[in-house]
Amino acid sequence: MRRVVVTGIGTVNALAQDAPGTFAAFAEGRCGIGPLGFRDADRLTIRIGAEVRDWRAEDRFAAKDLPLLDRATQYALVAGAEAVAMAGLPDGIGARGGVILGTAAGGIQTWEDSYRAVFAEARNRVSPLVIPRLMHNAPASHLSIRHGLMGPVLAVSSACASANHAMALAFQQIRTGAADVMLTGGAEAMLCFGGVKAWEGLRVLAPDACRPFSLGRKGMVIGDGAGVLVFEAEDHARARGARVLAEVAGVGMTADAGDIVAPGVEGAVRAMRLALEDAGLSPADVGYVNAHGTGTLANDRAESAAILSVFGQAPPPVSSTKSMHGHAIGATGALEAMACLMALTRGLLPPTLGFQAADPECPLDIVPDTARPARVEAVLSNAFAFGGLNAVLAFRRV
Amino acid sequence: MMRAQIEAAVIDILARQLLLSPSEIAPDADVEALGLDSLGKAEAIFALEERFDIAVPFNANEPDRPEFDFTSVASIVRGVEELIARKAG
Known part of the structure; x- marks a missing residue:
């Protein structure tokens, strides 16, 4: 089987609109969470999120293209262009390249806008581009078109594990020889009135801050953004003299087959x-x-138990960068893969912000508040989604 | 609204969630003992808000420090009474 490496990364998220800025934010322990600024946010109970601020789509895209691009697709295209440029991908990859991207809510803002028009504003027609704009595969398809990738292209949807599942499948395409290069990761833009309103009902959103593993935590904070990684067959990357960031070493995918929302410990243990x-x-x-x-x-309790079960009583340092970039739902695994790559390439573990006091039920070294230097040979990136769907990636230093 | 009316409505909402007959839920029943899971609780809170036009301050991540005591039928009734009074005041 072929080995798979990462040769490029790109991102748009609440911390920065590129990968270097995101690494800098991870290193500084900066938080991207703030007051929500979108239409009707004043009608929400939860009014914080990790929004992409100062996003000027009209500066990023041609006016003729914008009507086709939901924000999730816009983020994916900008992240993808950065990743492809970093990898220095040659033209003509064609059928030997593909795209597999995760998203949980797809073009939810587009759904919202068109429903608002027909239901609330009693309009009788909506833009003819609503369907191609809202479809879950729009971000993947636009990346395929933009970069001429004509092999396996599809969207993956497994709620909060979407990006990890997408990367797992992209990895397998290359490993088994179906492609040489895959753009992969996730894109999400769920921070709109209907998106947050829906989450509020579950009573799991924090009103103040995201404090993973800490006593006093009040839940999750939603984020927006995209992360795109270039996965490439190692032989292909070496032959063209590409800079290799890390090896994608392995994946584990499991399902709890238990509760539709409550996380199970055993499924997480098996995935790791x-x-x-x-x-x-x-x-x-x-x-x-x-x-x-x-x-x-x-x-956080279930995951702590699972980590202790896999690693014993002295597990490696564990952090949750959701405390900085928010829970970007179907894109979050891609942002977290970048945190893992920073640990491997810069020898710096990104921190968990918001720590107040140790929770006896989460006896982990969570790297509180500030990034920590450490030479790391291999890392795991966990995603345990609603629906009981688990996907874990292993990356290794090269 | 009379306490008895509120109690009957609370029991009716819990009964629908638990697929029980209202007569099987005593006014002093413990909600967890009745078998209501976390998702059922979120649905019951939604139903209370819709039924009484109130906003129930409840976060599933803070069971030890609830602003709204969801442990028993009686505590829910007291909480709803208070929220209705606050709304009127």
Whole structure:
């Protein structure tokens, strides 16, 4: 089987609108969460989120293209252009390249706008571009068109694990020889009135801050953004002299087959173990775990128990960068993969912000408040989604 | 609204969630003992808000420090009474 490496990354998120800015924010322990600024936010109970601020789509895209692009697609295209440029991908990859992107809500803002027009404003028609704009595969398809990638192109939707599942499948395309290059990750733009209103009903959103694993945590904070990574066959990357950031070493995918929202411990344990086994790693090789770490009572307790079960009583440092970029739902795994790449390439573990006091139910070293230097050989990135769907990625230093 | 009316409405909402007959839920019943899970609780709170036109301050992540006590039928009734009074005041 072919080895798979990362040769480029790009992102748009609440911390920055590129990868270097995002790394800087991780290193500084900067928080991207703030007051929500979109239409009708004053009618919400929860009024904070990790929004992409000062987003000027009209400066990024031609006026003729914009009507086709929901914000999720806009973020994906900008992140994808950055990743492709960093990788220095040659033209003509064609059928040997593909795109697999995660998204949970797709073009939810487009749904909202068109429903507002027909229901609230009693209009009798909407733009003819609503369907191509809102479809879940729009971000993946636009990336395929923009970069001429004509092999496997599709969207993956598994709620909060969408980006991890997308990257797992992209990895497998290359490993098994179906493609040489894959753009992968996720895109999400759920911070709109209807999106947050829907989340409010579950009573799991924090009104103040995201404090993963800390006593006093009040839940999750939603974020927007996209992360796109260039996955490439190692032989292909070496042959063209590409700079390799890290190896995608293995993946583990499991389902709890239990509750539709409550997380299970056993499914998370199996996913981490499968990823380690797939990567040929032992638990002792892992120097950092990027947690799912949503900041809810239920996730953080279950995930702590799962990590202790896999790693024993002295697990490696664990942090949740959702405390900075928010829970970007179907894109979050891609943002967290970038945090993992920073740990591997810069020797710096991104912190967990918002720590107040240790929760006895979460006895982990969570790297509170400030980034920590550490030489790391391998890392895990966890995603445990609603629906009981788990996907864990293992990355290794090269 | 009379306490008895509120109590009957609370019991009716819980009964629908739990697929029980209202007569199977005592006025002093413990909600967890009745078997209501976290999603059922979120749905019941939504139903209370719709039924009484109130906003119930409840966060699933703070069970130890609830602004709204959801432990028993009696505590829910007291909480609803208070929210209705606050709205009127």
